[in-house]
Amino acid sequence: MNARVMLAAAALLAAGCAQLGLRGTGDLGVIVERGAGRLQVVDTTRQARTGTVAGLGDLSHASVVYSRDGRYAYVFGRDGGLTKVDLLRMRIDRRIVQSGNSIGGAISQDGRLIAAANYEPGGVRVFDSDTLELLADIPATWGDGSQRAKVVGLEDAAGSRFAFSLFEAGEIWVADLSVPRAPKIQKFANVGRQPYDALITPDGRYYIAGLFGEDGLAMLDLWHPERGVRRVLDGYGRGEQPLPVYKMPHLEGWAMAGSLAFLPAIGRHEVLVVDTATWREAGRIPVAGQPVFVMAQPDGRQVWVNFAFPDAEKVQVIDAERRKVVQTLTPGRAVLHMEFTPRGEAVWISARDDDRVVVYDTASFERRAVLAADKPSGIFFSSRAHRIGF
């Protein structure tokens, strides 16, 4: 290497360091710009954008998990893209296209494995979180073995396990990846019709899949998988004719306050309240539309709800103690997602059709900031790195 090349290299290196500076990532996050295939990197302390990262493909249904050091965001794109984004350098670290059509993913408890849930081809693929090297391919075969189901509700379970549901098959599988290249699969069949999404409780114990094809949820106790899957909230609709569903609810963000959990009812303008001691319905709260996300503030005192088309311009806040709606906000047209700051003093809400993200104070409901964003959808803060099921 000659002197000139070395000098140039040294200059580049210096420039890189200067640009990076020293800082933590605990108050950073990303906003997905749905149509543009781009992320905004945001700072929740300054309530401002710090940069953008483009070239992530089709993000029409994107979700994000974080490395345990909170530096890297793994972005699962609709087109099967899996992109590892460096929040500090604000650039793509690695990117692969791992399937034809993906819905989301999870990171293992030890942070070493990234699992992606795929629609096409239906199944789960597991990658090394450093290199994105493919370690395991788990086809979601069912029936006579020739069909593959779409995989939904992929969640991280304790150990190197992942739990997920098979939409068409009505099955829940738990994959143990202690030996990543030789996964062991435990299958639970006949859990109910069309599981559409799932969640895992904050302690990692219960895996619960929502059913689209019937009123109820399928629950697996991961401490006691030998007890099998049981039905909870069976027939919560009690024979009423459900309304047409214009957007599938999401179950991520287990909204819990004390021993009560709050869940979106499918095809109804209601939030269901469940007593987690008995897993019985403890009440219903009438709301402004069909709930999509039902998310508790980190302190569990309030639960925030957004809605499917045609009520998507509203957000309602439920007082968890009193179990009633105490506030209705209109952040903008087509509210798609809400994300709390790590300790919940603020919530960031995306309004797709008004191209903005609105930051509210969760105590006073005052608007604290408005950020411009191109068709924003999901908002994901790095504090997810340290939560089970996120």
Added chain:
Amino acid sequence: MIQIKAGAALLPHLVHMKGRGALWAGLALACAAGAAGAEPVAPAREAELIGMVRQDCGSCHGLTLKGGLGPPLVAPALKDKRMELLKHVILWGRPGTPMPPWRSFLTEAEAEWIAVRLLKGFPDER
């Protein structure tokens, strides 16, 4: 097999019946009843419809319409489908699947406008 008597008024009943046979019979009827009387769609409304298909239909079928929980709606994937079928499914949904009826939000003419464009390759927003 379902006996089809006459008239589009039967359609709502047919679509609530289980099974593909009923759906296809219903569609045949929809075709027979004809796409007559479809009024033009105003340009401002066209932009709204494009946004609705890309964004709201896109939440299941993908923003690029290449599919998701719902099947792909790109032109090659629909090449064996008739316009009347698409229009019917848009208006009435597909019972037994997550596809909801959109007739509360769309006129017949608007559903037809969408169906015709899906078959040709749906336009982008803006």
